[in-house]
Amino acid sequence: MEPSYLPTTGSMTPALRAARLLGWFSLGLGAAELIAPGRIARALGMEGRETLLRAYGAREVLAGVGALSMEPTPHIWGRVAGDAVDLATLYLVPRDADNEQQGNVRTATAVVAGIAVVDLLVAAALTQERGRTKADGSADYSDRSGFPKAPALMRGAAAGAPPPDFRNDPSRNIEHADEVRTASDVQ
Amino acid sequence: MKALVWHGKQDIRYDTVPDPEIEHGRDAIIKVTACAICGSDLHLFHNVIPAMKPGDIVGHETMGEVVEVGADNKKLKVGDRIVVPFNIFCGDCWQCKRGNYSLCEESNRNAALQEKAFGHRTGGLFGYTQLTGGYPGGQAEYLRVPFADTSHIRAPSGFTDEQLLFLSDILPTGWQAAVQCDIQPDDTVANWGCGPVGQMAIRSAILLGARQVIAIDYLPERLSMAAAAGAITINFQEESVLDRLNELTDGKGPEKCIDSVGMEAHGFNAFGTFYDRAKQMSLGESDRPNVLREMVYVCRPGGILSVDGVYGGLIDKFPMGIFMNKGLTMKTGQTHVKRWTDDLLRIIEDGLLDPSFVITHEAPLAEGPKMYRVFEKKQDNCIKVVLKP
Numbered sequence: 417m418e419p420s421y422l423p424t425t426g427s428m429t430p431a432l433r434a435a436r437l438l439g440w441f442s443l444g445l446g447a448a449e450l451i452a453p454g455r456i457a458r459a460l461g462m463e464g465r466e467t468l469l470r471a472y473g474a475r476e477v478l479a480g481v482g483a484l485s486m487e488p489t490p491h492i493w494g495r496v497a498g499d500a501v502d503l504a505t506l507y508l509v510p511r512d513a514d515n516e517q518q519g520n521v522r523t524a525t526a527v528v529a530g531i532a533v534v535d536l537l538v539a540a541a542l543t544q545e546r547g548r549t550k551a552d553g554s555a556d557y558s559d560r561s562g563f564p565k566a567p568a569l570m571r572g573a574a575a576g577a578p579p580p581d582f583r584n585d586p587s588r589n590i591e592h593a594d595e596v597r598t599a600s601d602v603q
Numbered sequence: 604m605k606a607l608v609w610h611g612k613q614d615i616r617y618d619t620v621p622d623p624e625i626e627h628g629r630d631a632i633i634k635v636t637a638c639a640i641c642g643s644d645l646h647l648f649h650n651v652i653p654a655m656k657p658g659d660i661v662g663h664e665t666m667g668e669v670v671e672v673g674a675d676n677k678k679l680k681v682g683d684r685i686v687v688p689f690n691i692f693c694g695d696c697w698q699c700k701r702g703n704y705s706l707c708e709e710s711n712r713n714a715a716l717q718e719k720a721f722g723h724r725t726g727g728l729f730g731y732t733q734l735t736g737g738y739p740g741g742q743a744e745y746l747r748v749p750f751a752d753t754s755h756i757r758a759p760s761g762f763t764d765e766q767l768l769f770l771s772d773i774l775p776t777g778w779q780a781a782v783q784c785d786i787q788p789d790d791t792v793a794n795w796g797c798g799p800v801g802q803m804a805i806r807s808a809i810l811l812g813a814r815q816v817i818a819i820d821y822l823p824e825r826l827s828m829a830a831a832a833g834a835i836t837i838n839f840q841e842e843s844v845l846d847r848l849n850e851l852t853d854g855k856g857p858e859k860c861i862d863s864v865g866m867e868a869h870g871f872n873a874f875g876t877f878y879d880r881a882k883q884m885s886l887g888e889s890d891r892p893n894v895l896r897e898m899v900y901v902c903r904p905g906g907i908l909s910v911d912g913v914y915g916g917l918i919d920k921f922p923m924g925i926f927m928n929k930g931l932t933m934k935t936g937q938t939h940v941k942r943w944t945d946d947l948l949r950i951i952e953d954g955l956l957d958p959s960f961v962i963t964h965e966a967p968l969a970e971g972p973k974m975y976r977v978f979e980k981k982q983d984n985c986i987k988v989v990l991k992p
Contacts, residue, residue, distance in 0.1 A: 425616055425617045425969075425972065426610075426614065426615070426616040426617070426972050427613060427614060427615045427616070427648070427972035427973065427975045427976050428613060428614045429976075432613060481884060486612070486613065486649050546980070547980050547981075547982070548980060548981055548982055549982070551983075551984075552824075552981065552982055552983060552984055553822060553823045553824055553984065554823070554824075554984070555823075555824040555827070555963075555984035556824075556827050557824055557825075557827045557828035557831060557963075557984075557986070558827045558828075558830055558831045559831060560828050560831050560960040560961070561806075561831040561832045561833070561960065562802075562806055562831075562832065562956050562957050562958060562959075562960035562961070563806070563809075563832065563955070563956060564954050564955070564957075566833075567809060567831075567832050567833025568833060570809055570810060570833075570955065571809055571810075571812060571813070571833075572788070572810070572811070572812030573810050573955050574807075574810035574811060574946070574950055574955060575786075575788075575810070575811050575812035579782050579942075580702060580942060582700065582701050582702035582942075583701055588700045588701075589700070590700050590701065
């Protein structure tokens with residue numbers, strides 16, 4: 417029979433790894449929205465909304481930094497909320513755009529919806545595995561003093577042992593300077 | 604052999620690595636019988652201390668049985684049972700002669716790198732970044748111990764690994780923090796952080812004769828362990844630390860304050876936290892200064908601040924004006940383990956303290972990666988993890 421601990425070979429859980437990937441994805445998408453909002457706006461028939469796309473880019477960058485932090489869970493939930501905003505924005509794109517733009521919007525909607533599902537699954541998994549549960553904090557360690565007697569009786573039990581003074585320990589052969597050096601000795 | 608290996612942020616793996624070999628005549632190689640995860644290992648786990656390299660073996664709280672000794676090592680023989688201090692030191696240099704073992708001038712083989720970062724070199728450490736020598740750590744089946752002839756702590760018979768293992772780090776670290784306080788019989792000692800080092804600092808302060816010891820944390824299980832040793836507890840999420848300390852000291856403040864938290868302090872105190880978070884996110888600040896600021900503010904004028912929690916880089920807005928005008932003294936440093944272990948071994952042998960009280964979890968080394976997460980998240984009431992290869 418395999419020992420029970422064999423599957424535990426690393427500390428990174430799949431959800432944490434996925435959060436890292438989503439973090440890098442966020443940074444990349446955010447950078448694109450910040451750097452080239454005009455191209456994205458043209459592709460999606462959103463001309464004139466470049467400022468909005470830049471704001472979304474900033475949001476993505478912040479989410480990416482958070483997802484790469486030590487506690488990514490709230491930031492992945494933040495991405496889920498961001499996905500909802502993105503989908504709403506795509507839904508509200510004017511329908512008078514040309515056919516190619518309409519196709520781009522449909523593609524973008526499908527991609528965002530897919531990513532939203534991934535974000536949701538990862539956020540749920542991270543929530544499941546994060547932090548303390550209600551049972552944590554319930555342990556009472558008040559019987560673990562480490563002392564053989566009541567603490568009041570241990571007060572000062574080791575006092576009086578002065579810290580070792582190594583400078584005056586002849587066995588250490590510490591060489592003491594026998595000359596005072598002044599500025600004139602230093603060239 | 605098998606070992607716990609750092610691969611990146613929050614990524615520790617149970618890997619197969621080459622066996623250690625004798626590299627110098629003063630070396631020894633031990634078969635590890637017990638090792639522990641330290642709070643400062645979590646700083647590496649979180650990648651908040653610079654200069655870890657993927658592939659580095661972690662761990663610096665280790666003991667075991669000598670299986671090989673170098674040709675010049677006349678103090679140890681195969682079969683000896685030893686505890687290994689977390690600092691590597693030669694015993695002969697200017698610093699070592701003065702008992703400043705963590706500042707050994709000969710043991711950091713990456714001293715040039717560290718001199719650029721710190722201005723000067725300090726000693727080598729096991730499993731604790733390339734800055735401190737890049738030495739393989741002790742969360743492994745075997746460990747090479749440089750300068751083993753001088754650095755080892757001989758384990759007396761009749762005591763379990765669990766009773767002696769913490770001589771490697773957390774017990775002398777808590778002890779040094781208390782000794783640095785120069786505790787007087789009428790002193791109040793306040794200790795921030797009731798993790799393993801904080802628990803040792805609390806007990807050390809009591810053994811050294813403090814009138815009252817106050818333990819500050821927010822985790823109920825840790826506060827209950829602190830109370831077990833006679834400390835008065837403050838849960839900073841439920842009450843004001845300042846008000847409670849003033850109440851307990853007639854408004855004077857504690858004479859001695861110990862920071863057993865370090866660079867990853869929790870806590871929320873209004874504007875300062877938002878400001879720090881913003882700076883930390885923009886990489887303008889690496890360490891969290893909550894505890895240091897609070898200690899400076901609450902400490903009785905003329906008092907001592909003793910810092911045994913680990914800091915790695917920069918903090919912002921240290922209240923230097925208050926610190927100076929209140930005439931405070933701050934004492935810091937990685938622990939000079941061997942300086943204290945004769946006294947501490949005597950304390951254990953005399954039955955004054957059994958350090959194994961702090962162990963809440965024991966697991967096979969192979970479960971180390973999982974236990975890092977349990978310890979990190981403070982799950983299952985975890986305070987201290989001991990791993991057995």
